[in-house]
Amino acid sequence: MVFDMDGTLLDGRTIYVLAKKLGFEERLHKIISSDLQKCEKTVEIAKLLSGLSVACFLDVFDEIPLQTGAQKVIVAARKAGMMTVIATDSYQLAANRLAKRLGIDRAFANELEFKAGKITGRIKLNNDRLEPRMAGCKVHSVCKRDILHKLCDELGIAPAESVAVGNAPNDKCMIEDAGLGVAFEAPAELNEVADLILDDDLSKMLDHLRE
Numbered sequence: 001m002v003f004d005m006d007g008t009l010l011d012g013r014t015i016y017v018l019a020k021k022l023g024f025e026e027r028l029h030k031i032i033s034s035d036l037q038k039c040e041k042t043v044e045i046a047k048l049l050s051g052l053s054v055a056c057f058l059d060v061f062d063e064i065p066l067q068t069g070a071q072k073v074i075v076a077a078r079k080a081g082m083m084t085v086i087a088t089d090s091y092q093l094a095a096n097r098l099a100k101r102l103g104i105d106r107a108f109a110n111e112l113e114f115k116a117g118k119i120t121g122r123i124k125l126n127n128d129r130l131e132p133r134m135a136g137c138k139v140h141s142v143c144k145r146d147i148l149h150k151l152c153d154e155l156g157i158a159p160a161e162s163v164a165v166g167n168a169p170n171d172k173c174m175i176e177d178a179g180l181g182v183a184f185e186a187p188a189e190l191n192e193v194a195d196l197i198l199d200d201d202l203s204k205m206l207d208h209l210r211e
């Protein structure tokens, strides 16, 4: 069972919360509204965090509330013997922290570099096939479809037996391929490819898991 993080498990977006708290909203907005490719934006945005201590990053991150039903879904999934996973184009540091908080098995994200407790501003993107001038999965800094398939291979299960949950266009590739693709508070383009559309409580998906 693969979950997106920002906006799906968390009721907020990590980088926006950090920007607001630390006062770089304007610079963040400038990068986001530029015409760079998404993965290039990820590299530029990481530079905004240069010099920030990991402790401070995690303090701010820990304040982001969980989405309604998030904890309940994870507990139920684990009880049912399913592997639980975070796949996010946010930072490994953050994904690991949330995984620990929720009891999630694995986390895949972009590797934000830090040295001696401080973030350097450099980032290693988590996609071997990255080609910024292409389209589709090749521009995903973290390709969630690749992660889903890799995990299914590892577990020896078919993608049809997997579940993927997300709220944004970069979740589309994994939601298309998962057996149960869940769109949570998502835009129309994601709802179109989802098997289940949810608008408030994540734990409502549990009824559909039993089928």
Ligand SMILES: [Zn+2]
Pocket (backbone or CB within 6 Å): 136, 137, 138, 140, 142, 143, 144, 145, 146, 173, 174
């Ligand atoms: Zn992809």
